[in-house]
Amino acid sequence: MATKRGSGHGAGHGYARSDRVAEQIRRELADLLRFHLKDLRIAPKLTLVTLTAVEVTADYAHAKVFYTSLADPAANEMIAAGLQHSATFLRRELGRRVRIHHVPELHFVFDPSVQEGSRLSKLIDEAVESDKKLQDE
Numbered sequence: 052m053a054t055k056r057g058s059g060h061g062a063g064h065g066y067a068r069s070d071r072v073a074e075q076i077r078r079e080l081a082d083l084l085r086f087h088l089k090d091l092r093i094a095p096k097l098t099l100v101t102l103t104a105v106e107v108t109a110d111y112a113h114a115k116v117f118y119t120s121l122a123d124p125a126a127n128e129m130i131a132a133g134l135q136h137s138a139t140f141l142r143r144e145l146g147r148r149v150r151i152h153h154v155p156e157l158h159f160v161f162d163p164s165v166q167e168g169s170r171l172s173k174l175i176d177e178a179v180e181s182d183k184k185l186q187d188e
Contacts, residue, residue, distance in 0.1 A: 072151060073105040076114060079148045080105070080157075083141055093133030096122050100130060103162045107155055114155035119165040127161060134159040 081102050088094060099122040106115045120130055138157045146154040 069107050069109065069111075072111070072149070073107045073114070075149055076107070076145060076155075077102050077105040077116070079145055080116060080141060083144050087144065088137055088140070090133055090137055093130055093137075096120070096126050096130050096133075101165070103164070111151055111153045111155050114157055116157055116159050117162040118159060119162045121165070124166070131159060131161060 084097050084100060084102070088097060100118055100120050102116060102118050104117040106117075107113070116134075118130075118134070120127055122130060138159070142154055142157055145157075
C-alpha cells in the first residue's frame, strides 16, 4: 500500500506519488459526499460521515476508503450500503477530478476508531467519577 519514501527519487517531496494520489482521492471524495451525492436514502446521514484515510494499490486498480460515522450505530449498515451503491457514481466523478490513467475501484471500509475512542473516553470519565465518589466518602 501507500508508504512514505525516505530516499531516492521524490524524497525531497516527502511522500510517494501513491500517498499524494490517495490524499487527493480522499479530499475529492469528501467533497463529493458532502456536496454532490443526492441519494436521499443516505444523504442526511452523510453529514456525520468522515473519510479517515484512503489506501491505493500500487497499480491504482483498487482503493480502500476508510470512513467513520458519528451516526447512530444502527445507521452504519445503511451508510455502508449507500456508499457501496454510490461507488460507481463517485468513481466516475473522481475520473473527472483526479488526473490518473486508471481511476481505482472504490471499496468502503468502516473505521471504528472514532467510536472506540468515544467508548474509551466514556469509560475513563466513569472511572474518574467513581474515584471522586469514593474519595468523598
